[in-house]
Amino acid sequence: MPITQLTTAQQGAPSPGYGAPQQQGYGALQQQGYGAPQQQSYGAPQPQGYGAPQQQGYGAPQQQGYGAPQQQGYGAPQQQGYGAPHQQGYGAPQPQGQEPPPGYGAPPPTQPSGAAAWVPGAASTDAPPYSWDTIPDSDPEDDENATEEGGPNPDPRELEPVPGYETVVFNSGPPVPPPAYEPPTESSCPQQIFDSNDGIGEEAVRAAILAFVDKHCCYGSRPAKNMNITRTIPTHAFHYLLETFNESRTTSRKFLPYRGGIVDGPLNGAPPPPWSMHCMPNTMFDTHEKQLEVPHTSYLKTCHRCAGAGFVQCGRCHGRGRVRCSSCSGSGRRTVHRNGKSRRVSCSWCHGSGRRRCTRCGGDGRVTCPTCSGFRTLRHFILLSVKYVNNFSDYILERSDMPDELIRDVSGQVVFEQTLPFVWPISQYPVTEVNENSVRLVSEHRTAWPYAKTLHQRQTLRSVPVTEAHYDWKDVSTRFWVYGFEHKVHAPDYPHQCCWGCNVL
Template identity: 75%
Template sequence: MAQQGYPPPGAPPQQGYGAPPQGYGAPPPQQGYGAPPPQQGYGAPPPQQGYGAPPPQQGYGAPPPQQGYGAPPPQQGYGAPPPQQGYGAPAPPGTVQQGAQSAAWTPNAVAEGAPPHKFDNAADSDPEDNENATEGGDENPDVNSLEPVPGYETVAFMDGPPVPPPAYEPPSESDRPQEVFDSRDGIGEEAVRAAILAFVDKHCCYGSRPAKNMTISKIIPSQALHYQLETFNEARSTSRKFKPYAGGYVDGPENGAPPPVWSMACKPDQQFFTHKKNLEVPHTSIVRQCHRCQGCGFVMCGRCHGRGRVRCSSCHGSGRRTVHRDGKSHRVSCSWCHGSGRRRCGRCGGDGRVTCPTCQGHRQLRHFILLTVSYTNNLEDYILERSDMPDELIRSVSGQTIFQQTLPFVWPISQYPVQEVNQNSIRLVDKHRTAWPNAMTLQQRQTLRSVPVTEAHYDWKDISTRFWVYGFEHEVHAPDYPHQCCWGCNVL
């Protein structure tokens, strides 16, 4: 008796609708791992999938067998599209798709074991340019895309102009203090001779014979007057700033109205010292998606332009190198790139993406208003020195302070016996009162110093000239010293 599912002996194999059906009790064709493959050839019926299903076609141009009649290919997940790997490139099935993360994104954590990016149809840039490439994207977002902050609607990301301070009242005449001056005499001949000897010792090429044997014929002592006016100002400006947001408290506008610029308390670290301090304006913080990576946490690698590989710098992309052996040149496969001409990008690790430098992978930014307080010490001076010595030398030496005054607003000197000092004090004080309309004056300090200056005339051999000794340090100015280069010295 012929078995069910097999033709009688000697009969040709049957195919199509005339094949004996697989009725009840017949084992169904096995599918899956471990099942034997369906038999094809004479004497074996083709396996049928479903009742009335046509047999699979064999030969060139035949479509692949489908599971079910008209069933689509299987998808990963319920209705989910295949995950994308790299920067905008689809990945083969079996890879892991990046989901929502609360921590910062790192390139190699997602692309572990991913296949290399395809770069055969794309032109590579030079290796030298790859080293200096940077990731694209705007550094600052559009200010119009952010909500305006009450009282700070015009603040941009660049530092704005100083905000004018509140009006103040000038001091009255009754607050003017009394002026008290002091004085001090100059130096004598012994101090002048000791100063010129010390001056020569500081210069290795100067000969000491003129300083030791000179004859000082005249000493003219005098006092140089050095007037200084310092105005210590405070200026305030605002700008928009942002920082990567990794969670935490956000002091936003819902906590109250932001305070005005000049109502926030801030004190300088030191009087009459130029420095800056930055304060965050309260109630101005908002959290927004990163504008550079669009909330992804990563951007395209600027070195490989998202390909994951760069041109090999050893073989310049050719995949082969020239080596010299036994006096001959040989072309061998490049050992750095293994003959491919390209290497894995060292910046992104072959993933084609790097952590967003703006949000540092946190995907969100906290925007706020930053208050910049600039403390500036504005200094101007006037020097009265009646000899031929250069006046600027007086600034670098010390002298006797004969008058000093520190007030919110100083009064110009008007009772000093030298009228040039009184006139220039009035000029500088009037100038400083209106020179900085967008800054608040915190303190002013005026100082009048008396610097001793001694002009010494001397004779040595047939030379008659002079030099100057000035300041408490007894510095010397001797441009006409005879032996400025000693005998046999080649140092210029």
């Protein structure tokens, strides 16, 4: 039987003479065992029972008894609603198993039952077309450090307003004032207990000065070994430390490339205020920061950097695809010295053209957008930054001529320590200066940070032993100090501090 009679029996088959072969890239040729031809527009598959609509000059006759299954290597069937595949350099392809973002030919991500995701319909049409940056007239030099980063943030006034966060901008603003609270009251002041320490004896003083000299290579040891210690004066220095552990909160706008998933927007509920979100410090009296995303503040928007194209101009070649050859400086020729003679030869790097293909963009002139990573859509949200800061102030009482700041870095006996949400100043200590400065520092810390919330306060009073030693050596009469449980030495007038006093000379 003629082939034409078989094809006319097929429902919707074309008339003989209209079967032109498919062009390369538009689907496989309809031979025996091959599937139906792909349409040029990559449309959705035809409903069952209907033949593919014939384009003029494209319809090949169907063979009897052969269906239209796709053969391996001839392209997977196009899914409903998907546009043409990405061309090289037009943005990163979608990861396997993940659907493209809404508004670009793909349906929105499937939401689980009961979840209300906020996906604005204008997410893909609210940005102007991407425009190339200025392309230089001449090929730029090969600068591998050039970058596409640094694009400005979008104008917050053009973004979707978030209820309760309408004034938030991209840069962190001032801290949000905490809710009003009253400090707790105490019926009685804390009790102080003082444990006296014995001073550092003469033997410990002499051992400390010898150890001090051994740590300095240019110090002579003869004065330390032969000095005559005439008097030791043991005293105690006091170090009062007040710590206030505060919490402050700031908000700012942020965005990330949208790679699919649920978008938790205001339709899921009202965003909570900054101080209503639960957040606890990792450790007390330790400065650190934590960041949380505010619930129900997310929404989708086209990337402002590439206007939804998924690519931007290459920062290395400025869109030309080629850069000036660094070997010949763009001349195409370079000088070669051989056997004492110089001659000009064609550059082997650029083959005499003076230009080389840009390795960053592969000669395409464009790279994947660094802002959206080629996904073309950004997820905007409000970021809450919680800062825990340990603020401290101290007071040192040291009655000798030794510098007071040396007491801060040595250990001593803890006379009194207290940790409360709000501490009370020390008022019952036998030393008046300690009481007065405790009251002063506590009063200053109560009002020093109006935009932060006080979590805890801690006050510590330490007693540090200090011994002043007077000694004679030859015609020198001076003194030094030994302080702290480490028996550190402060001897600014030690006789042999120069190399002429070293034993090795």
